[in-house]
Amino acid sequence: MNRLRNWLKSRAADAPVFITSGTALSSSDVLDRIDGLRWLRQAAANKVVAVWSHDPLDALILMMALDGAARQLLLLPANTIEERALDFARRSGCTHWIGDAHELPCCVRLVPSGLAATDTPDIEDTQWVLTTSGTTSTPKLVSHNLAALASTAKADTGKGYSYCWGLLYDPARFAGLQVALQALRGGSALALAPETVPFEEQIDFFARVGVNALSATPTLWRKLLMSGRAKYLPLKVVTLGGEIADQKVLTAVQSEFPQARVRHVYASTEAGVGFSVADGLEGFPAAWLNVPPQDVEIKISEGELVLRSARTAAAYHDGRTLRDSKGWVATGDRVESDGTRVRFVGRLNGAINVGGDKVFPEAVERVLMSHPSVAAAVVRGKKSAFSGALVEALVVPAPRQGDNAVLRRDLLEICRMHLPKHAVPALIRFVAAIEANSTGKQDRSL
Amino acid sequence: MNLEQIIFKEIRQIAVETGAAVSSELNRDTKVFESGLDSLGFAVLVAKLEETLGYDPFVRMAEPIYPVTLGEFVDVYAAHESQ
Numbered sequence: 001m002n003r004l005r006n007w008l009k010s011r012a013a014d015a016p017v018f019i020t021s022g023t024a025l026s027s028s029d030v031l032d033r034i035d036g037l038r039w040l041r042q043a044a045a046n047k048v049v050a051v052w053s054h055d056p057l058d059a060l061i062l063m064m065a066l067d068g069a070a071r072q073l074l075l076l077p078a079n080t081i082e083e084r085a086l087d088f089a090r091r092s093g094c095t096h097w098i099g100d101a102h103e104l105p106c107c108v109r110l111v112p113s114g115l116a117a118t119d120t121p122d123i124e125d126t127q128w129v130l131t132t133s134g135t136t137s138t139p140k141l142v143s144h145n146l147a148a149l150a151s152t153a154k155a156d157t158g159k160g161y162s163y164c165w166g167l168l169y170d171p172a173r174f175a176g177l178q179v180a181l182q183a184l185r186g187g188s189a190l191a192l193a194p195e196t197v198p199f200e201e202q203i204d205f206f207a208r209v210g211v212n213a214l215s216a217t218p219t220l221w222r223k224l225l226m227s228g229r230a231k232y233l234p235l236k237v238v239t240l241g242g243e244i245a246d247q248k249v250l251t252a253v254q255s256e257f258p259q260a261r262v263r264h265v266y267a268s269t270e271a272g273v274g275f276s277v278a279d280g281l282e283g284f285p286a287a288w289l290n291v292p293p294q295d296v297e298i299k300i301s302e303g304e305l306v307l308r309s310a311r312t313a314a315a316y317h318d319g320r321t322l323r324d325s326k327g328w329v330a331t332g333d334r335v336e337s338d339g340t341r342v343r344f345v346g347r348l349n350g351a352i353n354v355g356g357d358k359v360f361p362e363a364v365e366r367v368l369m370s371h372p373s374v375a376a377a378v379v380r381g382k383k384s385a386f387s388g389a390l391v392e393a394l395v396v397p398a399p400r401q402g403d404n405a406v407l408r409r410d411l412l413e414i415c416r417m418h419l420p421k422h423a424v425p426a427l428i429r430f431v432a433a434i435e436a437n438s439t440g441k442q443d444r445s446l
Numbered sequence: 447m448n449l450e451q452i453i454f455k456e457i458r459q460i461a462v463e464t465g466a467a468v469s470s471e472l473n474r475d476t477k478v479f480e481s482g483l484d485s486l487g488f489a490v491l492v493a494k495l496e497e498t499l500g501y502d503p504f505v506r507m508a509e510p511i512y513p514v515t516l517g518e519f520v521d522v523y524a525a526h527e528s529q
Contacts, residue, residue: 219489383505
């Protein structure tokens with residue numbers, strides 16, 4: 001497995017690699033920047049280093065420089081809040097960090113020492129540590145090596161130069177890293193959308209620079225279809241991931257981009273990239289349960305999707321293994337088979353996927369219950385044709401509680417104060433009582 | 447109120463609740479995502495309209511339609527009203 005920068009060496013020196021609204025870096029430009037970071041490789045040698053940058057280009061160059069130098073590379077997404085970043089850094093044993101983020105108090109910021117840098121020998125296999133997202137009290141850290149992370153990134157067969165990938169995701173997140181690795185390994189260019197502009201302007205940027213390959217969540221694809229700008233993107237490759245891809249959105253993107261190869265990808269930070277489905281239908285063929293596609297074994301265990309592959313992460317960062325004794329990884333996703341087709345139904349732990357962002361019902365319930373006029377609350381997902389799901393809350397008001405309209409406003413306000421936007425209930429229903437299911441637990445099913 | 451009025455009123459209501467800046471002039475030609483709603487706000491709009499109107503035309507429809515303008519959005523509701 002070659003180091004990331006070795007992938008670039010097989011390209012023509014002037015081949016475009018990274019494109020931003022301000023600049024375009026060729027292969028030799030990128031290699032020059034990495035060469036200029038020799039001091040960083042030396043300072044980071046064999047250490048556990050965090051990369052935390054708000055500029056995706058900066059983040060990617062740092063990753064490319066540090067791979068093979070640092071013992072472990074912790075990738076912190078740009079929008080990580082400081083408290084969480086500190087937690088991740090401590091849990092991963094991070095001692096040093098680099099990037100344009102404000103500060104990471106528990107770690108030493110790497111800076112040039114002013115002395116001439118010497119070449120340091122490569123570390124055999126830098127561990128890449130990624131964070132999982134979701135509103136839960138303990139988001140996890142997952143370790144991968146580069147070989148596993150890049151296993152589905154196809155090497156350039158000579159046509160890579162004709163593709164330009166658009167990156168909408170943070171490259172420090174699993175989904176973003178997958179797109180970046182595909183572009184780097186595949187000999188293609190990667191267009192990095194400007195961060196703080198509206199989605200429509202990001203698409204306009206992609207159209208200007210000739211993006212013809214795009215990976216996005218079904219929610220973002222629907223948004224693209226409704227933006228009126230789809231016709232400006234001459235897409236040859238359309239990838240959907242991060243949420244359940246329903247049949248409607250698959251049909252719609254294929255019809256909007258008739259020249260494109262459309263596929264939806266099943267992947268998770270823990271499982272790595274599982275498999276991709278390119279037959280235009282939602283879910284995947286039940287036949288795959290018997291005949292593994294793409295060297296991933298798939299089975300259903302008590303309604304849960306379970307995978308086995310060399311690509312799955314070996315472990316959570318704290319050493320807890322993700323694999324059972326026979327190497328199977330439980331994905332936490334519920335699936336249902338009708339004999340011909342297996343479809344994704346939702347998360348086992350009841351997490352609600354709102355446009356790719358996960359919400360744990362208990363976190364929302366806790367906030368609702370903190371209001372004195374709420375006797376009980378249960379939160380569940382409500383299906384949405386546009387965002388996959390929305391958060392719906394059933395609330396039992398306290399006895400002699402006054403005007404429900406006022407309570408509704410108050411509840412929305414405290415939710416907005418304590419929860420991320422996508423976790424704020426879209427609907428609040430006041431009910432007389434909440435049904436318990438047969439185990440005595442609150443019944444979240446519809 | 448007719449459908450258009452109900453829908454525009456709901457858009458303004460969501461904007462107030464979520465703090466989104468909705469353009470003061472909403473009309474049929476306004477693009478959905480230039481109305482001030484983001485994709486989450488739009489999904490919430492459809493859910494709230496289902497409460498108010500009793501149906502979700504995007505679930506009812508067989509062929510997917512993704513409206514670009516508010517006019518197209520209102521037409522989708524009108525087309526599935528009688529069911």
